[in-house]
Amino acid sequence: MGDVEGQHVGPLVGHTSTITALFFHGTRVYTGSTDASIICWGIKSTEKLFQSKGxxxxxxxxxxxGTKTLSGASDKTIIVWSPDGLLLHRITGHVGGVHHIQCGVSWFASSSYGTIFVWEMIRRNETDEIVRIKCRQRLTLSQGNVTALQFSESELVTGDNMGYLKVWNIKSEEAITSVKAHQSAVTSLQVDATKAVSCGMDMIVQVTDIIQGHVLQTLRGHSAPIFAVAFDQRQIVSFSSDGEIRFWSWGR
Structure with a gap:
């Protein structure tokens, strides 16, 4: 729950309220909180490298x-931070809280309820500094809200509260594939070039072919809603609300 102002011993170490966002990259872990701040932690030193407020x-x-950090918040804004936590750009446009952010080399995508924005980062050639951010596309779900967002090559993949996985072509702004993978909300999603692994409130993990548009395999065993899923070349890991973690090895 974080340290409580005035009730901690010694210097304030971390957040003063519930941690609501977490991201890992390289040797750093980034946390966000309902105290409206972001903290960057060094894994090796286990020390706070910086705390940013905006x-x-x-x-x-x-x-x-590693070269930039992006954050979204319930205040409907996105902030781009420098590697050492300085505020570079504040971006507005969403009419509700920003729920997801995914970033590519020269663009990033953000979602809020049923709307996804694709933003282009315009850089200065000499210094590679981000000088301007421009909205390039606006994608809208015909119904439901985005509950998971990932990108694969030149496409975006979304999961929604209706149980659908959709593959969006960024240039055409259209959903080129739509699969009813879950019976209720998709809670977490990871993709590679050909497949998506997703989990949901229906307590199952689905492996879906995002090119052909059909479910390849259903993994059952959890007895509570699954909140997170991830995979690599060896296994799938899923975590449910009853505190259970399951490891699924890929079949040969």
Whole structure:
């Protein structure tokens, strides 16, 4: 829950309220909180590297690639931070809280309820500094809200509260594939070039072919809603609300 102002012993170490966002990159972990701040932690030193404040609401999502950090919050804004936590750009446009952020080399995507914005980062050639951020596309779900967002190559992949996985072509602004993978909300999603692994409130993990548009395999075993899923070349890991973690090895 974080340290409580005035009730901690010694210097304030971390957040003063609930942690609501977490992102890992390289040797750093980034956390966001309902105290409207972001803290960057060094894994090896286990020390706080910096704490940044600029939002006026709870931090809901974080993305970092080492050269920049992006955060979204319930105040409907996105902030781009420098590697050492200085505020570079504040971006507005969403009419609700920003729930997800995914970033590519020259663009990033953000979602709020049923709307996804694709933003282009315009850089100065000499210094590679981000000088301007421009909205390039606006994608809208015909119904439902985005509950998970990932990108694969030149496409975006979304999960929604209706249980659908959709693959969006960024240039055409259209959903080129739509699969009813879950019976209720998709809670977490990871993709590679050909497949998506997703989990949901329906207590199952689905492996979906995002090119052909059909479910390849259903993994059952959890007895509570699954909140997070991730995979690599060896296994899938899923975590449910009853505190259970399951490891699924890929079949040969």
């Amino acid at each position: 939002h006026e609401g709870a931090i809901t999502c974080i993305f970092s690639d």
